[in-house]
Structures are given as C-alpha cells and as structure tokens.
Amino acid sequence: MSSSPIPALIPNIVLMGHVNAGKSTLLNALIGQEVAITSPIAGTTTDTVHKRMEIIGVGAVNLLDTAGLGDTTSLGVQRLQKTLQSINQAHLLLYVLDASCWYLHRPLKQSALPADATRRIMVFTHIDQLTVDQRVALQQNFPDALLMDYQDPQSIDALLRRIAHRLQREEKLLLDGIALPHRHIVHVIPIDSEAPKGRLIMPQMQLLREALDRHLRSTVVQVEELQTLLDHDPTIDLIITDSQAFAQVSAINQQRYPLTSYSILQANQKGDLAFFLQGVQALATLPPQSNILMMESCTHNVNHEDIGRVKIPKLLQKQFPHITFHFDFVMGAHMPDNLQQYDAIIHCGSCMLPAKTMHHRMDQARRQQVPMLNYGLFLAYAMGILEEATAVYRSAPLI
Ligand code: SF4
Known part of the structure; x- marks a missing residue:
C-alpha cells in the first residue's frame, strides 16, 4: 500500500464496484497476497489502496482498490469523490459485481455500466453462490464478463490475460501518423536547470522506448551538438525537441528537416490536434x-x-x-x-x-x-x- 504519486508510464487498473462486491478479495487474488483487508462488512475499504504488480506482456501496473459505491454516509460521499478521481486516472477499469446480488436481488441494467467497453472488464464475484443454470444464464446475459471462481486457478489467469490484451492496444503511439522513410529520428534533450537530476522526463523516455519498439535509429543530442549532426547526416526523418528549445532548434535546423516537439506529439497521441489548433487560432x-x-x-x-x-x-x-x-x-x-x-x-x-x-x-x-x-x-x-x-x-x- 502506498500513497505516493503514481507514475503514468505504468498503467493504472482501477477496481470499482458497489460496497461488498468483492473488490478487495479480487485484488488479493490478483497479486497473490493479502494486502487489502476483506470482510463481509460493507465498506471495509475506506480509502483507495495502491499495489504494484507485473503482468506478463505488459510489465508493471498499478492496481487501485477503491472504496465501494453506494455508501450513503457523509464519509461515504467524500470517499466517492476519491473513487471518481481514481476512475478518472484509470487506463482500465475492473468493474466488480456481486453475481449473487445481481442474479437474485438486483437486476443490473447495461446502461448502468461505464460507457467505454474497451476500457472496462466486468468481473462477477461470489459465483459459488449460483447454481449451474444461474451461471449459464449470467454468462449469456453478459457474454463479455468474466465469472471469477477462486476455486479455479484458471479464473485469475483468464483475467490477467484479458487485462494484458486490453492494455496492449490501449493508446495511440507518439509517432503515429508520421512518415519515417529513413527510420531515423533525432531527440533534442536540453540538460538545463529544469532537467531532473540523473534521469529523463516521461515523454523523453516514452519516445526512446517507442523508437526502440519500432526499430528506429535514434540520435540523442543536446542543442549544442545539433548543428554538427544536421550538417553531416542526410538521413534524418524528424527532429523532436523539448518545446522550450524550439526557437534555438528551429534556427539551427533552417527548415532542412521536419521538426516538432514532445508536447505536439502528445497533442496528437492523447488529444485532438485539430481541436487544439483551433484553440490556437482562437487566441x-x-x-x-x-x-x-x-x-x-x-x-x-x-x-x-x-x-x-x-x-x-x-x-x-x-x-x-x-x-x-x-x-x-x-x-x-x-x-x-x-x-x-x-x-x-x-x-x-x-x-x-x-x-x-x-x-x-x-x-x-x-x-x-x-x-x-x-x-x-x-x-x-x-x-x-x-x-x-x-x-x-x-x-x-x-x-
Ligand atoms: S507534461 Fe509536465 S505537468 Fe503535465 S503531466 Fe507531464 S510532467 Fe506533469
């Protein structure tokens, strides 16, 4: 458990659902340890619990077990705000539902689910309380949902595989939409007073990793080395600079090679570049x-x-x-x-x-x-x- 900020390169998987739906038991089963306190008393998880784990094919992920929805006490309302914040930061939601409640007492309307189906996985717990026929009916009603049977080790494996699959196709990449015929990009990374000691910042690391994944050649320079590089290497497809060095890099480049910044790559990757450009015009x-x-x-x-x-x-x-x-x-x-x-x-x-x-x-x-x-x-x-x-x-x- 940790209350430290969560680095964003590591995807956040948020467990959400009603009080006593079995979120904490699921968290413990996923990581194979008793980190979250479980009990039959509604609302046992009062604050978001963070736990890091490695998933094959994805790497490290942050699991966040949130306070349950449906707690109507005044503290419950405050906890709901925290839960909503966690949901807002989620790369993937595990929407945990108590199968016995759903099947026996509380029919669930599809419209009550979080909208974006690619960003959530529905997991039904307490399956052992259903008859075989009820399980079949539940799966027919929710064909995309996983029925979590803790007696069956394949249940957790199936969930981990589903998580890996969803996260692998999760976001656009930084270089999406850019032609790179020579397969060579130049990263301009100024090491100035704002640069963190002994490491690179997130978008610089992300781009280097993406270039490796794409088998591109990367040349990494500070502004001072750029002139020599541009004068001697005609194979450059793209120069990416920190925005703060834009003017210097542009002056050195003299429009010889395409130039952009980490932040503009992010505008395309995470945002809507056309919408942002309208925003610039509106100034x-x-x-x-x-x-x-x-x-x-x-x-x-x-x-x-x-x-x-x-x-x-x-x-x-x-x-x-x-x-x-x-x-x-x-x-x-x-x-x-x-x-x-x-x-x-x-x-x-x-x-x-x-x-x-x-x-x-x-x-x-x-x-x-x-x-x-x-x-x-x-x-x-x-x-x-x-x-x-x-x-x-x-x-x-x-x-
Ligand atoms: S761009 Fe800067 S301020 Fe924004 S999330 Fe990244 S590090 Fe934080």
Whole structure:
C-alpha cells in the first residue's frame, strides 16, 4: 500500500464496484497476497489502496482498490469523490459485481455500466453462490464478463490475460501518423536547470522506448551538438525537441528537416490536434479582459522559470499587450466544472494522464465552447514556428 504519486508510464487498473462486491478479495487474488483487508462488512475499504504488480506482456501496473459505491454516509460521499478521481486516472477499469446480488436481488441494467467497453472488464464475484443454470444464464446475459471462481486457478489467469490484451492496444503511439522513410529520428534533450537530476522526463523516455519498439535509429543530442549532426547526416526523418528549445532548434535546423516537439506529439497521441489548433487560432479573438485556465496533470514544485506558472503567462502577455489577463492554475486530477468563466484553456502535455481522461477534458471544453490548446502548440505559436512545428502532420488528414 502506498500513497505516493503514481507514475503514468505504468498503467493504472482501477477496481470499482458497489460496497461488498468483492473488490478487495479480487485484488488479493490478483497479486497473490493479502494486502487489502476483506470482510463481509460493507465498506471495509475506506480509502483507495495502491499495489504494484507485473503482468506478463505488459510489465508493471498499478492496481487501485477503491472504496465501494453506494455508501450513503457523509464519509461515504467524500470517499466517492476519491473513487471518481481514481476512475478518472484509470487506463482500465475492473468493474466488480456481486453475481449473487445481481442474479437474485438486483437486476443490473447495461446502461448502468461505464460507457467505454474497451476500457472496462466486468468481473462477477461470489459465483459459488449460483447454481449451474444461474451461471449459464449470467454468462449469456453478459457474454463479455468474466465469472471469477477462486476455486479455479484458471479464473485469475483468464483475467490477467484479458487485462494484458486490453492494455496492449490501449493508446495511440507518439509517432503515429508520421512518415519515417529513413527510420531515423533525432531527440533534442536540453540538460538545463529544469532537467531532473540523473534521469529523463516521461515523454523523453516514452519516445526512446517507442523508437526502440519500432526499430528506429535514434540520435540523442543536446542543442549544442545539433548543428554538427544536421550538417553531416542526410538521413534524418524528424527532429523532436523539448518545446522550450524550439526557437534555438528551429534556427539551427533552417527548415532542412521536419521538426516538432514532445508536447505536439502528445497533442496528437492523447488529444485532438485539430481541436487544439483551433484553440490556437482562437487566441486572436481573446477579449480585453481574459480569464485563462492553466492546467497541469501532475503536482510539482514551482521555480522562477516554471513553464506553466511563469513562462507561458509572460509570453501570452507579450503576444497580446492590450489584454489584461487573469490566470487560474489547476494541478492534478481535478478539472473545474464551470469552464465558461474562461476564455481559453492551456493544458500541459499531459504525460501523466491516460488519453481517455484528456479526451474527457476536451469534450468538456467543446461542450462549453471554450478553446483549448496545449503548452507545446502555444510555445510554437509564440515563437512564430507553429507552421513548421506541425508540418509533419500536414500530409496526414489530421489538420
Ligand atoms: S505537468 Fe503535465 S507534461 Fe509536465 S510532467 Fe506533469 S503531466 Fe507531464
């Protein structure tokens, strides 16, 4: 059990369901240890329990056992908020249902289930309380559901295989939609005062791993080495830079090779690039008093060069000196319900968020007609290189 932040490269599998549906027993069975307290008393899991495990074919995953739904006490209502936050961060939901309750007392309507069927697996527990005929009827009613029989070791194996299958096809990749005829990409990774000590940041690691998976050649340089590389290697398909070095890299590149940023790759991978580009265009029509919502998907400390708190607000003000800006900053899993109070939303690259959550956020913005864009697109726009930084997608029917 841990209350530390959960790295997003590791998928979150959230166990959800009504109180006493058997979520904690399922968690214990999955990891083969007694980490979650189980009891027949409703509401035994009062806070989200985190546990890490390795699944063959996937690697490490975070299992999150949430407090049960349907607890109507005042504490239960607060716990529900935490459960909903966990669901919001889920790459995959295990929707746990008590088969005996469903079959005998509480017919379950399909419409009550979480909508996106590719992101949930229904698991019926307490199967031993059903007759054979009832089991058959249950499986006929819910052909995609797994009936969990703890006496049968193959039950857990079947669930682990189903989880692996769902997670393997879970998200678009960073380089999807980009032609790479020479199979050679250049990663520009500045090691500056904001770079974490002794490691790379999430999108840099993700891209390196994806390049290896795709058997691409990767050349990794800092800005200082880029000129020499570009002068001597004609096989480069794409340069990917940290957004903050965009202007320098663009000046060195002189439009010789396609150039983009980690954040723009993420806009395509997790978001909707065309929608974000409309968000960039909408900046030109901001009112004289503009409220801007700055959103970051994880919590971190802030320094004097912070991109979201300092650099982007300054650049926005410089770009539109006649406008008086007011900024609200939101970090983590929360998104304000009322977005109409804002004239634009500028979101981080969202490396810590599942694509599903980003899509939910974009849907909220669309519904309330609030323009939305991300940091990388804004920085490219502010530096006057938006066209160059998105050209790599122009041959594809994205924008
Ligand atoms: S603020 Fe956003 S882009 Fe930056 S590390 Fe957190 S989730 Fe990733």
